[in-house]
Structure formats: structure tokens, C-alpha cells
Amino acid sequence: VLELEGVSKVYGHGEAAVAALDGIDLELARGELLVIMGPSGSGKTTLLQVAGALSSPTSGTVRVDGDRIDRMSRREVARLRAERIGFVFQAFNLLSNLSAESNVRLPTMLLPRRRRPDDRRPRELLEELGVGNRARHRPGQLSGGQQQRVALARALVNDPALILADEPTGNLDSRSGEQVLELLERMARARGKSVLIVTHDERIAGQADRVLWLQDGRLGRPGGPGGA
Amino acid sequence: VLELEGVSKVYGHGEAAVAALDGIDLELARGELLVIMGPSGSGKTTLLQVAGALSSPTSGTVRVDGDRIDRMSRREVARLRAERIGFVFQAFNLLSNLSAESNVRLPTMLLPRRRRPDDRRPRELLEELGVGNRARHRPGQLSGGQQQRVALARALVNDPALILADEPTGNLDSRSGEQVLELLERMARARGKSVLIVTHDERIAGQADRVLWLQDGRLGRPGGPGGA
Numbered sequence: 001v002l003e004l005e006g007v008s009k010v011y012g013h014g015e016a017a018v019a020a021l022d023g024i025d026l027e028l029a030r031g032e033l034l035v036i037m038g039p040s041g042s043g044k045t046t047l048l049q050v051a052g053a054l055s056s057p058t059s060g061t062v063r064v065d066g067d068r069i070d071r072m073s074r075r076e077v078a079r080l081r082a083e084r085i086g087f088v089f090q091a092f093n094l095l096s097n098l099s100a101e102s103n104v105r106l107p108t109m110l111l112p113r114r115r116r117p118d119d120r121r122p123r124e125l126l127e128e129l130g131v132g133n134r135a136r137h138r139p140g141q142l143s144g145g146q147q148q149r150v151a152l153a154r155a156l157v158n159d160p161a162l163i164l165a166d167e168p169t170g171n172l173d174s175r176s177g178e179q180v181l182e183l184l185e186r187m188a189r190a191r192g193k194s195v196l197i198v199t200h201d202e203r204i205a206g207q208a209d210r211v212l213w214l215q216d217g218r219l220g221r222p223g224g225p226g227g228a
Numbered sequence: 229v230l231e232l233e234g235v236s237k238v239y240g241h242g243e244a245a246v247a248a249l250d251g252i253d254l255e256l257a258r259g260e261l262l263v264i265m266g267p268s269g270s271g272k273t274t275l276l277q278v279a280g281a282l283s284s285p286t287s288g289t290v291r292v293d294g295d296r297i298d299r300m301s302r303r304e305v306a307r308l309r310a311e312r313i314g315f316v317f318q319a320f321n322l323l324s325n326l327s328a329e330s331n332v333r334l335p336t337m338l339l340p341r342r343r344r345p346d347d348r349r350p351r352e353l354l355e356e357l358g359v360g361n362r363a364r365h366r367p368g369q370l371s372g373g374q375q376q377r378v379a380l381a382r383a384l385v386n387d388p389a390l391i392l393a394d395e396p397t398g399n400l401d402s403r404s405g406e407q408v409l410e411l412l413e414r415m416a417r418a419r420g421k422s423v424l425i426v427t428h429d430e431r432i433a434g435q436a437d438r439v440l441w442l443q444d445g446r447l448g449r450p451g452g453p454g455g456a
């Protein structure tokens with residue numbers, strides 16, 4: 001479902017250049033839950049942005065369902081992101097002037113009418129994540145963890161095949177964090193989604209099919225810094 | 229240094245009313261590190277905003293160094309926040325068009341010239357937090373955890389007597405999280421600051437002088453939901 005080959009990402013040039021990703025090879029199958037962990041600044045967010053077609057790699061290729069992203073037209077990339085990828089941002093990126101429910105409903109407007117989910121779907125997802133009673137609040141009226149769960153609901157509403165989640169439990173207590181993880185697990189096991197989570201939360205690692213370690217833009221086996 | 233008495237905070241009215249805080253009594257002494265934990269939505273951020281004079285309670289009183297905040301003029305409150313309180317926001321609240329170093333330096337401009345810290349202080353704090361090599365980057369060019377550490381540096385730059393930190397390690401791996409905690413501990417033990425941390429991170433609780441549990445806007449002893 002997702003394939004990265006020789007992916008590198010360099011920010012800036014000359015002396016100020018930062019190699020955020022350095023030769024990444026990665027494959028993610030249907031129904032698989034992959035967790036990538038690593039220190040702050042190791043490239044986790046960058047990896048997810050490249051995987052989700054939000055950012056172009058400096059070199060290497062990204063394929064979703066076998067199609068190379070760099071060979072797609074702008075319009076095809078937009079459709080890919082609207083229909084096949086669900087993205088949970090580290091900073092949530094909710095629209096502050098819309099209610100939680102409207103924020104979750106927004107991506108459904110990008111689908112052709114016949115393919116839109118049921119009108120109750122946004123509400124159902126919010127309830128499943130324990131924030132159903134905040135559906136009419138705007139993000140500024142929500143706690144950090146409530147906003148995080150609204151962002152997850154929004155990522156799931158179009159029933160995407162590929163779910164990319166950046167620190168989905170960073171603002172949650174153990175119990176809410178478990179609920180989020182159970183939902184993501186169900187997406188992989190029961191619904192056949194491919195789920196890629198980047199996180200610092202070691203508890204999440206315990207539930208994954210596979211755990212990889214990212215350090216200084218390079219991918220390896222867990223074992224801590226310098227490790228495998 | 230900080231005293232809350234009978235503090236309540238209600239958002240909205242009538243049916244939509246949310247009691248974010250409900251009768252909070254709290255005292256924090258010099259050199260003390262207090263950690264408050266609780267589920268998402270329990271009122272941690274609200275508690276910190278009221279303690280830091282960013283938000284007025286619906287009832288009850290807040291005192292800093294014995295002075296009632298509600299009896300201060302706008303100007304006195306502004307001085308209090310600039311000179312005596314350092315606040316780390318859950319969402320960082322950095323200015324996107326300024327470099328990390330400029331973001332950290334900004335609060336120093338609010339002090340009378342003779343009381344401003346050394347011109348190198350912003351850089352030193354960033355280095356102490358492991359982000360010295362990102363001093364010239366803007367927030368948009370920083371990882372989540374790097375932004376979080378810049379926000380902490382900014383809260384500390386005016387050497388405030390009271391430090392209020394909202395989830396200061398939420399975006400950090402264990403190692404960076406430990407560094408942050410060590411720094412906050414030193415502020416309390418070695419420098420006599422009063423430090424109030426709200427968090428989900430149980431590792432932090434281990435280092436505190438005192439740990440309290442917040443649930444549905446009420447404060448108690450840890451013991452989990454319904455606990456103690």
C-alpha cells in the first residue's frame with residue numbers, strides 16, 4: 001500500500017542544510033500497523049509528510065498502491081489525499097471558526113456525492129473517541145486532548161486505506177490513549193487499513209505488528225541510540 | 229507564592245455550561261515542584277490559565293506572593309506576567325515569523341532595561357535544552373519537540389519566580405523529556421522557584437515533591453478515577 005525507496009529530504013542549502021531524512025526504505029502492507037519511534041528532531045514528521053504526499057522528497061520515490069506520487073498530476077495527488085490517505089497532524093491543524101463536527105465533516109465534501117459517508121459518520125466517530133459531547137464546540141473551546149481526538153476523527157471520516165498519525169496520543173492520558181490505540185488497531189486488523197504511527201509513546205509500540213527506530217533521518221531496528 | 233482559594237471556572241451558560249474547575253484550593257511554596265495529573269478534559273489547562281492570570285475565575289481568589297490578582301490594575305497584571313510568571317503553553321504559542329532565539333528574547337523587552345537578562349541568555353537557554361543549533365530557525369522549520377523546548381526557554385528567560393508548565397514533555401522522547409524535567413527540578417531545588425507542572429506523563433510524577441489528581445475540575449490525591 002505504501003512504499004518508500006531511497007527517500008531523502010534535505011532542508012536548506014550549503015552550511016545551513018539539514019538532512020531530515022537520509023535514504024529511507026520502507027514498505028507497509030494492507031492490514032499492517034507499523035510504529036516508528038525516535039528522538040525529537042529525528043525526522044518522524046518529515047517522514048510522514050513525504051509518505052502522505054504533503055511534501056516532496058529531495059530524492060527517492062514514494063508509491064501508494066503501486067503508483068508513483070511524483071508522476072501524478074496535482075489533481076491526482078489532491079484526490080489521493082482526499083480519498084486514500086487520512087492524516088493526523090502533530091499540531092492538529094483544525095479550523096478555529098468551525099465546530100468540531102464541521103471540522104470532521106469537511107473532508108467528506110471533497111468526495112463525489114455518491115461516495116460520501118453517511119451524514120451521521122462525523123458524529124459517530126467523535127462519540128467513539130469520547131468527544132461526542134463536544135461536537136458543537138469550536139477548537140478554541142476544547143482541551144488539547146479533545147482537539148487531538150477531533151483531528152483523528154477527521155482523518156478517519158473518508159474511510160481511507162492509509163492512515164498516517166503523527167503523535168496521536170501526545171496530549172492524552174493513559175485511558176484516552178488506549179481508546180485511540182484500540183481504534184487504530186481495529187482499523188488495521190478488522191478493516192484492513194494500513195496504519196503508520198510515529199510516536200514517542202512506548203506503550204503504543206507494544207501493540208504494533210512492527211516497530212522501527214528513526215535516528216538522524218535513518219531507519220533501523222529498535223535498540224536505542226546507536227542501536228540495533 | 230501561589231494560592232488558589234475556592235476557585236471555580238464555568239464556560240458557557242444554561243444547558244451548555246461546562247464547569248471546567250470546581251472549588252479548587254491550592255498552595256504552592258517557594259522551591260516546591262508540584263505536579264498535577266488528570267484525564268484529558270479534566271481542567272488542567274484551565275487551572276494553569278487561572279493561576280497565571282491569563283483567565284479570570286468565575287468565583288474564588290488567586291494570590292501571587294500574597295497579592296490578589298482580581299484587585300490589580302491591568303497594568304499590574306501585565307507586569308506580574310512579564311516579571312514574575314513564566315508560562316509554557318500546551319500549544320507553544322510561538323510567533324511564526326520570528327526565529328527561535330528572537331521568540332525567546334521577546335519577553336525580555338517587557339522588562340525595564342536595567343533588569344533585563346544578559347544578551348546571551350536566550351542562546352544559553354536554548355543550548356541547555358538541546359536546541360541551540362536551531363536558534364536561527366523559525367518555528368515552522370522546527371520539529372514539534374524542538375518548538376516545545378523553545379517555548380520552555382521563552383518561559384524561563386526573565387527568571388520568573390513562578391513557572392507554570394502545560395504538558396512540557398508531551399512532544400518529547402524520554403531523553404529530551406528527562407533533560408526538561410532536570411532543568412525544571414533545578415529551578416525549584418537550586419534556584420528556589422515555584423514550579424507547577426500539569427501533565428499526563430507519569431514519569432514526571434516520580435520527581436515531584438507533591439502530586440495531585442484533577443478529575444472533572446476537582447482536586448484530590450492520586451488514586452485514579454474516583455480515587456483516594
Ligand SMILES: Nc1ncnc2c1ncn2[C@@H]1O[C@H](COP(=O)(O)OP(=O)(O)OP(=O)(O)O)[C@@H](O)[C@H]1O
Pocket residue numbers: 134137140141142143144145146171172239240246247248266267268269270271272273274275318
Ligand atoms: N472556551 C471554552 N468554552 C467551553 N468549554 C471549554 C472552553 N475551554 C475549555 N473548555 C472545556 O473545559 C474542560 C477543561 O478543559 P482543559 O483545557 O482545562 O482540560 P485539560 O485537562 O487541559 O485537557 P487536556 O489534557 O486534553 O489538555 C474541557 O472539557 C473543555 O472542553
Ligand SMILES: Nc1ncnc2c1ncn2[C@@H]1O[C@H](COP(=O)(O)OP(=O)(O)OP(=O)(O)O)[C@@H](O)[C@H]1O
Pocket residue numbers: 011012018019020038039040041042043044045046047090362365368369370371372373374399400401
Ligand atoms: N522547513 C524546515 N527547514 C529546516 N529544517 C527543518 C524544517 N522542517 C524540519 N526541519 C528540521 O528537520 C529535522 C526533523 O524534523 P521533524 O519535524 O521531522 O522531527 P520529528 O522527529 O517529528 O521531531 P519531534 O519528535 O520533535 O516532533 C529537525 O531537526 C528540524 O529542525
Ligand SMILES: [Mg+2]
Pocket residue numbers: 044045046090166371372373
Ligand atoms: Mg514531529
Ligand SMILES: [Mg+2]
Pocket residue numbers: 143144145272273274318394
Ligand atoms: Mg490541556
